[in-house]
Amino acid sequence: MRLDLILLPGARELLAAHARELPQRDDLCGAFCGVLALHAAGIDEHDSEPLDQDAVALAAGSVVSALADPGSLPFDEQGRRDYRLELPFINDASRSGTTASGLLDAIEELSGRRLAAIPYRGPWTAMTLGGLFDAAAALERPATLLANLATRHLWGSRAGTAELLGYLLDGRLEGPEPDWDVGHFVCLIGRVRGPGGSLYGVADTYPSLGRAGVHLQPEERLVRAIERRDMPEGGIIAVVSSKDAPSVRASAAALGLREGPWDNGSAIAETER
Secondary structure: OOOEEEEOOOHHHHHHHHHHHOOOOOOOHHHHHHHHHHHHOOOOEEOOEEOOHHHHHHHHOOEEEOOOOHHHOOOOOOOOOOOOOOOOEEOOHHHOEOOHHHHHHHHHHHOOOOEEEEEEEEOOOHHHHHHHHHHHHOOOOOEEEEEEEEHHHOOOOOOOHHHHHHHHHHOOOOOOOOOOOOEEEEEEEEEEEEOOEEEEEEEOOOOOOOEOOEEEEEHHHHHHHHHOOOOOOOEEEEEEEHHHHHHHHHHHHHHOOEEOOOOOOOOOHHHHO
């Protein structure tokens, strides 16, 4: 019996940055993932200033809920509001966070256009998710996939060995209940493929999720989470070298993926001033 492991190029650098940056500050999951994509590509500063999740949030027009909302956090997380920069607040917590379009602009601007942030809205199936992952994995330069998903459709992040092997070897989808229920950004870092199915590696934004913020998700559950049929739309942002953007776009077009940003329900700072 054989298992096949593939890491996206730049995954080790992303995970090193992930360990340094954890946990996300409140409402900054998109900005947290954006800065990981930048660090994975070796981009650590902009205009001689260090790049962190606050810098990405400011560039992306992220908005922060005026009051802390502990109910939106995973179990055992207390939240983090030690913002390094002054970010705009919003009273409606349901609209806090980072838009897909704002995140695209921030990544490209802060990378000095060395990176392309390409948004895909779907349709999401095992084939299209796997095909986009394969296109990113085939690159020599760093590539990061930022997934904007609904956590309610994922496995709980602490699946045991028996559950993981049961899925990989036999295709059994029975796993732990979801940890929480929000719209969320995560980074996909790799894939383990077995005769029963494929597990995707997820770099999440809180250390209580999985092992120090890293966990595995079955392909079927991940596809359902990215579809976000029962909440505002989601998708995947492929962050690649600008030199690699044409090949990624060609692969995505061949898969039938629709390119373009989506409305995930978050407001953008300019509309709140």
